[in-house]
Amino acid sequence: MKYQPISADFYIENQQNLIAQLADNSLVIMQSAPVFPRNGDQFFHYRQDSDFFYLTGIDQENCMLIIWKGSQKTETKILLFIQKADKNQEIWYGRKLSLYDASKLSGIETVKYIDEYKDWVCNLAPKSKNLYVSKPKNHPFELDAFNYNRLSNLHCRNVLDSLRIRDLQELIEAQRLIKSDFEIQQMNKAVSITKQAYLAVLNSLKPNQMEYEVEAQITAEFLRNGASGHAYEPIIAGGVNACILHYTDNDKVLKNGDLLLMDFGAEYGNYAADCSRTIPVNGTFSPRQRTLYQAVLDVYKRLIPLFVPGNTIEAINKMSGKWLEEKMLELKLLSIDEVKNGTEESPAYKKYFMHGTSHFLGLDVHDVGNKQTVFQKGMVLTCEPGIYIEEENIGIRIETNIIVDNQPIDLMADFPVEIDEIEAAMMR
Numbered sequence: 033m034k035y036q037p038i039s040a041d042f043y044i045e046n047q048q049n050l051i052a053q054l055a056d057n058s059l060v061i062m063q064s065a066p067v068f069p070r071n072g073d074q075f076f077h078y079r080q081d082s083d084f085f086y087l088t089g090i091d092q093e094n095c096m097l098i099i100w101k102g103s104q105k106t107e108t109k110i111l112l113f114i115q116k117a118d119k120n121q122e123i124w125y126g127r128k129l130s131l132y133d134a135s136k137l138s139g140i141e142t143v144k145y146i147d148e149y150k151d152w153v154c155n156l157a158p159k160s161k162n163l164y165v166s167k168p169k170n171h172p173f174e175l176d177a178f179n180y181n182r183l184s185n186l187h188c189r190n191v192l193d194s195l196r197i198r199d200l201q202e203l204i205e206a207q208r209l210i211k212s213d214f215e216i217q218q219m220n221k222a223v224s225i226t227k228q229a230y231l232a233v234l235n236s237l238k239p240n241q242m243e244y245e246v247e248a249q250i251t252a253e254f255l256r257n258g259a260s261g262h263a264y265e266p267i268i269a270g271g272v273n274a275c276i277l278h279y280t281d282n283d284k285v286l287k288n289g290d291l292l293l294m295d296f297g298a299e300y301g302n303y304a305a306d307c308s309r310t311i312p313v314n315g316t317f318s319p320r321q322r323t324l325y326q327a328v329l330d331v332y333k334r335l336i337p338l339f340v341p342g343n344t345i346e347a348i349n350k351m352s353g354k355w356l357e358e359k360m361l362e363l364k365l366l367s368i369d370e371v372k373n374g375t376e377e378s379p380a381y382k383k384y385f386m387h388g389t390s391h392f393l394g395l396d397v398h399d400v401g402n403k404q405t406v407f408q409k410g411m412v413l414t415c416e417p418g419i420y421i422e423e424e425n426i427g428i429r430i431e432t433n434i435i436v437d438n439q440p441i442d443l444m445a446d447f448p449v450e451i452d453e454i455e456a457a458m459m460r
C-alpha cells in the first residue's frame with residue numbers, strides 16, 4: 033500500500049466504537065489476513081483483512097489484535113501484536129514495522145511481538161465470559177474460527193472452549209457501513225485516480241487495439257497516480273465480450289464499430305472505486321448504439337436520486353428492473369406478452385439485464401451490507417444499470433459511486449457520461 037495514514041484518530045475511534053458494542057467480560061481476538069502462496073516460493077500480493085485494517089490501520093501480515101473488556105468502564109485493554117523484525121528477513125523482504133511505528137499508526141499504546149500472544153490470551157481468558165472471533169466470510173478455504181485465530185493449540189484451550197462464542201463480524205459490519213469523513217476522502221481519491229484512467233482511455237482509444245492495451249493504460253494511470261493498483265480484476269470487454277458479465281480475459285482485439293465496456297476501479301489506501309463505462313471503439317456511437325446507450329443512461333439518471341436514507345438495494349432493484357423493462361418494450365427487445373408472462377422471480381427484463389443494480393462499496397469492492405440494509409446518510413453504494421444483447425454484440429453498463437444523503441452525492445458526476453461528452457472527448 034503506497035498510502036501512509038497521517039493520523040491514528042480514525043482507528044482509535046473505530047476501536048472505541050467496537051468496545052462500546054461489546055458485552056461486559058469479553059475477549060476479542062482478531063488476526064491479520066493470511067499470506068497466500070502463489071507458486072514455488074512466491075506469494076500473492078498481500079492484502080490486509082479489511083476488518084483488521086479498519087480497526088488498526090496496520091497493513092502487515094502476522095499480526096493480532098486482542099481487546100479485553102471487563103465489567104467496569106475503565107477495565108479495557110487493547111493489545112496489538114506484530115511480527116518481530118528479523119535482519120535476515122529484512123534483507124529479502126524489506127523493513128517491518130517497529131513497535132513504535134505500529135503504535136503510532138494504530139493509536140494502540142500497548143504493542144508486543146506476536147510470540148507473546150499466547151500468554152496474553154491465556155491470562156485474559158479466565159477473566160472473560162464471551163469470546164468474539166470472526167470467521168472469514170466467503171473464504172475459499174474451510175477454516176473454523178478457532179484455527180483461523182490460532183487458538184486451537186493453546187494450553188488454555190479448555191478455558192476458551194467454556195466461553196460463549198459471539199460473532200465479531202456483525203459488530204464491525206455495522207460500523208463499516210457508515211463511512212467517516214476520512215473514509216470518504218480516501219474513496220474520493222480512489223475515484224479521482226479512476227477518472228484519470230478513464231480520461232486517458234477516452235483520449236487514446238482506437239480500433240484494432242487489444243483489450244489488454246487498454247488494461248495496461250488503466251493500470252499505468254492507477255500506479256502513476258498513487259493507487260496500490262486495481263481494486264478488483266478489471267473487465268475490458270469489446271463487442272460481444274461485454275455480454276460475459278465477469279469477463280476478465282481482456283485478450284481480444286477491439287474492432288471498429290464495436291462498443292467497449294470497461295469495469296475498473298482504483299484501490300487507494302485499501303479503499304475501492306468501482307466504475308463502469310461504455311464507449312465506442314472508433315469514437316462515434318452508431319445510431320443503434322446511441323439509442324441503446326441513451327436508454328441505459330436515462331435509467332441510470334433516474335436511479336441516482338433514489339440513494340436516499342430509508343431506501344434499500346432491494347427496492348432500487350425493483351425500480352431499475354421496471355424502468356429497464358419499459359425501455360426494452362419501447363425498443364421492441366421485449367414483447368408485451370413476454371412482459372406479462374414475467375413473474376417476480378423471473379421477470380422479462382432478466383433476458384437483457386441479469387445482474388443487480390447496486391452493492392455497498394468501501395474497503396471491499398463488494399462491501400459489507402446486504403439487499404435489505406436500510407440506507408443511512410454516509411453509506412456508499414454503486415449504481416450500475418445495463419443492457420446486454422448478445423445477438424447484437426452489444427453490452428452496455430454505466431456505473432457510478434454514490435454517497436447516501438437527502439441529496440445523493442454522485443462521486444463520478446464529473447466523468448464524461450453523456451453521448452456528446454464521450455464523443456467530444458474522443459475526437460482528436
Ligand SMILES: [Mn+2]
Binds near residue numbers: 306391414416431
Ligand atoms: Mn460494481
